[in-house]
Amino acid sequence: MPEIRLLDKSVAELIAAGEVIERPSSVIKELVENSIDAGARHITVEIKHGGISYMRITDDGCGIAYAQMPTAFLRHATSKIRTGDDLTGIMTMGFRGEALASVAAVAKIEMMSRQDGDELGGRYIIEGGEEKEHESCGCPTGTTIVIKELFYNTPARLKFLKKDISEGNFIAATVDRLALSHPDISFRFIRDNKSVRMTSGDGSLLSAAKAVSGRQFADSLIPVDFSLNGIDVSGYVSSPLFCRNSRSMQTFFVNTRYIKSTTCMAALEEAYRNSMMVGKFPACILNISLSPETVDVNVHPAKTEIRFAYEKPVFDAVYFAVKNALVNAADDKRQIELE
Ligand code: ADP
Ligand code: MG
16 A cells, blocks of 8 residues: 555645536636626626637626735635635625636636726736736726636546537536526627627516527516515426426526526426426426525535425425416416407
């Protein structure tokens, strides 16, 4: 048995980064979430070659102070929580202080940022976890971050990526979800020099859904707005006539965070039980708002897996919200037919 030794910091960083950054779309998710937390009103995402060679995220959020730029890239450095107690009531998208450190470990990054009120902003370059440049410069308020050559120093990860087009599609789906979870923010997505998506940021989920999934889908949606035991469920579900062959259009947010939840999925499908053909699936865009103390988002670094303190009330709230919406929609339809 060889001697047991502590890993070099650079190796430990690569291992830790691997948990947060699986593919280009994970970078987009993390960085756009930072823009959301920074209070941005406009977020632009630009990618080339499925994001593998180039990704750029521009926001008009609060920016980072020049002196704090290196700190932002340290692991476990965050402005969002202070104490262990803060972990029980998380309302920001980020809080682990790991994203920038992780991306910086496995890519080449250039960040430009300026806080409102500062005359000059900063330019910070970091590659494979090593600072290359830090200088002041003029730039707009907010943050622009460019990521080049993702996984250039981890060939195993690079090899495991899919073709550009598939990676680009993962990113498009990620941007869509972020846009749907924040209809009050205007999102623009540019893929290989073509602007492919834009939401207005007017605050309406329906107009965001139109921009993301098309008018035909949006026009078929049934509104949901329901509260049960302090759990609010709002958004849209598809008409039972609008069947899908897969669950790919079931989108759930908890406190505006995109999550995967078998409980929510089961509740949705139970509500459609008698109105949809076997083997078909409903679509939805539902946000579940509940007290942050009753949900643990700190289960996995990617934060799409969460744990509800109590599953049953969440199931019930989603089930009755959807059931109620479907019954109302059917009543409305009958009413129109009678008139
Ligand atoms: P976390 O989001 O968990 O705090 P990150 O590594 O993603 O950790 O970011 C570290 C810190 O850098 C954040 O807490 C925030 O203060 C700052 N930051 C990152 N991105 C932005 C941005 N786009 N605008 C303003 N501040 C940012
Ligand atoms: Mg973050």
